[in-house]
Amino acid sequence: xxxxxxxxxxRRLVVIFHFLVTAAMLPGILQLESDNSPRVFFTRDTxxxxxxxxxxxxxxxxxxxxxxxxxxxLWTHQGLAWLGELEERAxxxxxxxxxxxxxxxxxxxxxxxxxxxxxxxxxxVLKNGLDLGAGWVSPDGETITLLVVLADLPLxxxxxxxxxxxxxxxxxxxxxxAHISGLPVLHRxxxxxxxxxxxxxxxxxxxxxxxxxxxxxxxxxxxxxxxVFVAVCQGVLFGIMGYLGARLNLxxxxxxxxxxxxxxxxAVHLQVRFRDLEQQGMKVSTAVLTTYRSxxxxxxxxxxTTLVAFGSLVTGNMPPVRSLxxxxxxxxxxxxLLAFTLYPALLASIRSKKTQEAARPFEVRARHWxxxxxxxxIRCRFPVLAGTWILIAVALLGLVQFRVQDxxxxxxxxQHPVRAELERLQQHNMGVFAxxxxxxxxxxxxxxxxxxxxxxxxxxxxxxxxxxxxxLRSKPLVYGAVSSGDLVEASIRSILVEGEVNDNxxxxxxxxxxxxxxxxxxxxxxxxxxxxxxxxxxxVPVLSxxxxxxLFQQVIAEAKSIFPExxxxxxGQYPLILLAQQTLLRGLMVSLSLxxxxxxxxFTLLLRxxxxxxxxxxxxxxxxxxxxGGMGWLKFPLDSVSIMTASIVLGLAVDDTFHTLGYxxxxxxxxxxxxxxxxxxxxxxxxxxxxxxxxxxxFIACTFSDFLPxxxxxxxxxxxxxxxxxxxxxxxxxxxxxxxxxxxxxxKDSV
Numbered sequence: 001x002x003x004x005x006x007x008x009x010x011r012r013l014v015v016i017f018h019f020l021v022t023a024a025m026l027p028g029i030l031q032l033e034s035d036n037s038p039r040v041f042f043t044r045d046t047x048x049x050x051x052x053x054x055x056x057x058x059x060x061x062x063x064x065x066x067x068x069x070x071x072x073x074l075w076t077h078q079g080l081a082w083l084g085e086l087e088e089r090a091x092x093x094x095x096x097x098x099x100x101x102x103x104x105x106x107x108x109x110x111x112x113x114x115x116x117x118x119x120x121x122x123x124x125v126l127k128n129g130l131d132l133g134a135g136w137v138s139p140d141g142e143t144i145t146l147l148v149v150l151a152d153l154p155l156x157x158x159x160x161x162x163x164x165x166x167x168x169x170x171x172x173x174x175x176x177x178a179h180i181s182g183l184p185v186l187h188r189x190x191x192x193x194x195x196x197x198x199x200x201x202x203x204x205x206x207x208x209x210x211x212x213x214x215x216x217x218x219x220x221x222x223x224x225x226x227x228v229f230v231a232v233c234q235g236v237l238f239g240i241m242g243y244l245g246a247r248l249n250l251x252x253x254x255x256x257x258x259x260x261x262x263x264x265x266x267a268v269h270l271q272v273r274f275r276d277l278e279q280q281g282m283k284v285s286t287a288v289l290t291t292y293r294s295x296x297x298x299x300x301x302x303x304x305t306t307l308v309a310f311g312s313l314v315t316g317n318m319p320p321v322r323s324l325x326x327x328x329x330x331x332x333x334x335x336x337l338l339a340f341t342l343y344p345a346l347l348a349s350i351r352s353k354k355t356q357e358a359a360r361p362f363e364v365r366a367r368h369w370x371x372x373x374x375x376x377x378i379r380c381r382f383p384v385l386a387g388t389w390i391l392i393a394v395a396l397l398g399l400v401q402f403r404v405q406d407x408x409x410x411x412x413x414x415q416h417p418v419r420a421e422l423e424r425l426q427q428h429n430m431g432v433f434a435x436x437x438x439x440x441x442x443x444x445x446x447x448x449x450x451x452x453x454x455x456x457x458x459x460x461x462x463x464x465x466x467x468x469x470x471x472l473r474s475k476p477l478v479y480g481a482v483s484s485g486d487l488v489e490a491s492i493r494s495i496l497v498e499g500e501v502n503d504n505x506x507x508x509x510x511x512x513x514x515x516x517x518x519x520x521x522x523x524x525x526x527x528x529x530x531x532x533x534x535x536x537x538x539x540v541p542v543l544s545x546x547x548x549x550x551l552f553q554q555v556i557a558e559a560k561s562i563f564p565e566x567x568x569x570x571x572g573q574y575p576l577i578l579l580a581q582q583t584l585l586r587g588l589m590v591s592l593s594l595x596x597x598x599x600x601x602x603f604t605l606l607l608r609x610x611x612x613x614x615x616x617x618x619x620x621x622x623x624x625x626x627x628x629g630g631m632g633w634l635k636f637p638l639d640s641v642s643i644m645t646a647s648i649v650l651g652l653a654v655d656d657t658f659h660t661l662g663y664x665x666x667x668x669x670x671x672x673x674x675x676x677x678x679x680x681x682x683x684x685x686x687x688x689x690x691x692x693x694x695x696x697x698x699f700i701a702c703t704f705s706d707f708l709p710x711x712x713x714x715x716x717x718x719x720x721x722x723x724x725x726x727x728x729x730x731x732x733x734x735x736x737x738x739x740x741x742x743x744x745x746x747x748k749d750s751v
Contacts, residue, residue, distance in 0.1 A: 004292055004344055008285050011345035018342045022232050025239020032238060035155055035247040036190040038063075038183055038573040043317040043580040052571045055438055058528050059535055063158075063573070065165065065182035066135070066432045067146040068425060073175025074144060075122045080114035082173050087146055089168055095153050095161045098521075101146035102136050105490075130490040133473055135480040135539045138428040145430065150184065162188055179421050181432045183573055186408055189418040190250050193707035197253060201701045205260060208697055213268075216362050216690060222275065225346045226267035233263040233338055237331045250707060251320035251641055252327060259331045261698035262306065262652065265691035266339055269659055270295055272363065272687040274347055288347045296340070298662040301606070302655040303336030305599055309651025312594040313644065317583040321644065325591075363686040370685020374678045374733040384734040392622060395629025402632050408577070409542045411639065411708050422542055431479035431539035435548075436572040437472075437555055440533040444565045454565055457531035459506035462488045464562050469536050471558050477551045480539035484526035487513070545578040591647045596621075599654055606661060615735045616661070619727030620653045623720040631716060641709035645716050652695055653724035656688045660732060674737040681729060692725040 007014050042049055067086065073079045084103040091099035102125060107113045115121035125131045126141050137144050150161060162184060169178035206227075213223040237259060273295050277287035292299075310332060313325025377384050412419040425432060445453040455461065466485030473481045491509045513523050527534045538555070540548065552570045559568040599620070603613035624646045631638070660680055667676035681688075699721065702714025 001289060001293065004289055004340075007341065007344050008288060008348050011348045014341065014345040015349065018232055018338070018345075022235040022239075025235050025242075028239035028242030029235065031242040031245075033155070033247050034191055034194050034249060034253075036187045036194065036249050037155065037158075038187060038577055040247075040249055040320060041318060041580050042576045043583055046317075046579075048571065048576060048579055051438070051569050052573075052576055055436060055535070055571045058533050059436075059525060063150045063152075063182075063184050064434070065148050065150065065162070065180050065184055066425075067148060067165065067169055067178060067180050068421070068430075068432075069144045069146070069172070069176055069178050070142060071172075071176040073173060075118045075141070076175075077114050077118060078173050079176050080118055080121070082176065083144060083146070084113045086168060086178075090146065090148050090165065093161060093164055095151050095157060097149040097151050099146060099148050100134075100136075100522075102131065102144060105131065105134075105136065128490070129470065129473070130482065130486045133469060133480045133482045133486055135430055135432075138430045140428060143425065143428050143430055145432075148180075158184060159188060159191070179417075181418075181421050181425060183433060186418055186422075189412065189416070190707070193412075193705065193710075194248065194250050194253050197250075197702075197705045197707060197710060198256065200704060202256060202260070204704070205257070205698050205701045208701070209260075209264060209694070212693065212697070217271070217275070222271060225343075225349075226264055226271055229267045229338065229343050229346060230260055230263045232342060233331070233335045234259055236338075237327070237334055240330070241327060246323070246327065249320045249323075250710070251318075251644075252324040254641065254702070254710065254713070255324060255327055255331065257698055257702065258310070258328060258648070259335065261695045262332065262655075263335045263338075264694050264698075265652075265655065266299060266302070266335065267343060268690050268694060269655075269687045270299065270339070270343060270347070272690065275363070276683075284348055288344050291347070292340075292344065294662065295659070298658045299339050300336065301602060302658045303332055303339070305595075305602055305654050305658070306651045307332040307336070308598040309595040309647055309654070312591040312598075313647060315590045315594065318580045324644070366686035366689050367682050370681035370683075370688070370729060371678055373685075373729045374681040377730040377733040378674055378678070378737040381734045381737065384730055388618070388622060388731060392625050395626045395633075398629035398632030399625075400632070401635070402628075403544075403635075403637050407542055407544050413706060413708065416706070426479075426541050429479050431541055433540055433542055433574040434572055435538045435540050435552070435555075435570055435575050437536040437538060437559060437568065438533060438571055439535070439559060439563050439566040439568050441566055442532050443567055445532065453532075455531035456484070456527050456534040457510070459503035459510070461485075461534070462506055462510065463503070465534060465536065468559060468562050472536065472538055472555060475551060475554065477540060477543070477548070478538050478555075479541065481536055482526075483536040484523055484534060487522060487526065540574070548575070548578060591644075592624075592650065595647060595650055599650075606665070616657060616732070618735065619731040620650060620657055620724065622727055622731065623653055623723035624649050626723055627716050627720040630719075636712060636716075639709040639712070642713040642716065645713050645720065648713075649717055649720040649724065652721060653727070656684075656691065656724070656728050657732070659687065660684055660728060664736065677733045677736045681733065685729065688725060688728050692721055696721045 042052075067090070069079075069083065071079070080103075083101065084107070087099045087101050087103045090096060103113055106115075106121075106125075110121075122141055125137050126139070131137050132139060134147070135145055136147070148165065150158065153161065162180070165180050169180060172178045209227060209230075210223065213226060214220070217223055234256065238256070270291055274287055274291045277290050278284070282290065307329050311325050311329030313328065314322045316322050316325065409419045409422045414420070422432065439456070441454045441456070456465065462485045464485070465483040466489050469481040469483040469486055472478050488506055488509045491513060492505055510523075514520050526537075536559075540551070552575070555570065556568050559566070596617075600613055600617060603616050604610055607613050607616065627649065628646060630636075631642075636642075663680040663683055664673075664676050667679055670676075671679070696718040699714040699717040702717075703711050705711045705714070
């Protein structure tokens, strides 16, 4: 209390100091950048990531996009001429390593472009295994694609390059339609969704907060003070993030919402108590001290448990989730500190007349609701508890029906252009996402002489690689597959139209490709210079991890049957993203376990009874179980954002429980559990209802996001928060009103 008295004596200096710190953070906020590139979502420190790094080191493998062309005029002189121009213009853009399509593949053989007979050329292409395997043409001939390989570029440069590619395709000839697809395009759409989420939701949330607080409190000062506190919390946190080079993504962007609603809810808890004391005629400074004497420990304990709940997300394997956990912990810790430094000074700065009961209609009614609901729950204790256990049992059955959604295209609404274009290409059996099959002799060749070493540069290996890619193209979920063997075979057939192809001819074809710079470059992209490793690039659909794993297992089995001595694995950006998202459920379980352990320890410390601690835990767990079970029953998938709903709700739900226990532990030894819980909820119900509306309103605002994981997370979190309020007003009275075997005790200042 002496610390608070010191702050109150120098409240103006305290407020000015915090405002100056916030102002100093503004340049940091301006330095914040977003990053939704594929590497952000890779699981860290895994064998798969090490394999991917080895793949990048050996083969390069920059990002790639596909320019897809469709339309009735596609296979005409004009359409094919424009395709050739598009390849040349795309290849000349800064940051493009290569632009490869039908023109680049066939121009040198035809000696002219466009082909003199487009219809005959189409027939030849549709019979060409390399053209189909590389995804340059769909099996039905209705779509042609151009592969554009991008260099490793900074995010801004990559976005600018994608904009240039879109401009190239913006005005195709009549009868032709063009668009770009691929992982970079998908993640750029995520970037746009992030910005739309921030620009749309946060201003809406701030406006709703102003209207709501003024409607409830009916005083300008009581409306401004909580919002100033929220602004300082947000400004300092995001300024620190900007100065330290943190990047926002579609997972940790919800940090802005979390800090907003949690800090506002904390401020409201203190504000309601302060207004109660003001109404009793206390001086402002005395009311502030009394507010913190009765609510200070509750604010501290809720800050600690909420920090642990969100901080436990750092145990996840996906970097964006870990980033959210780490920065949430920093933000909650910072908010708790400011609640004991800045907020007392802000409360003491209020100068207004005594608040009359008539000016507080909502708070008066909320008190009555709290007492009435507590009384009803105590009288109907058995039906309340029985109904709760039935709902929990039904929800638990829904948990076994969970499915994890890792189809990134389904993160967007069906009408979203990026999703629609991906699905349209897949309908034509064309894929733009690649999975890389890598074969390596490096380990098997150790200890062998140079003459004994196996290599992928001999004709036999090239023949087997062509055989392998042909087998892979026959798999239902493989839209295309290409290896260096396919290039060699295509080179041979361009010269030798008829006749048997033997290994001597393959040696000649390999030699010819080595002497031509372009041929050598393409060959090196598929076989390493020392011949120790080779790759087969497969074009696959955008599907879930569970559907892709059997395919990957079949692919590895096929590769082992043809190259038994080679080490084989599947890698690439897309498989790594699928793997990272598949680990989310395991990360959720670890996070929830740590949070529950911390909450149980804190409850046991406060209640001094393990049995009571578990009883009080039920109202906090039941909204989590009901919402997750409901998601299972309703077939809503868990994804990279909504999977965090459980930890978020548990961290928020426990806050009101601490404020309830603060009064209950002081009253129970004097008047018994039943009366104590009724009197407690009469006093705390206004703050519980207000914070519930604030928290739920913030998450409801998320439902306006066009990014479905954030929208779903907002909807289910809002439902869970209302369920948590029902737990506070009904379950806690039913659980705590039971006569206890031992006398409840508690230090009046302990909570």
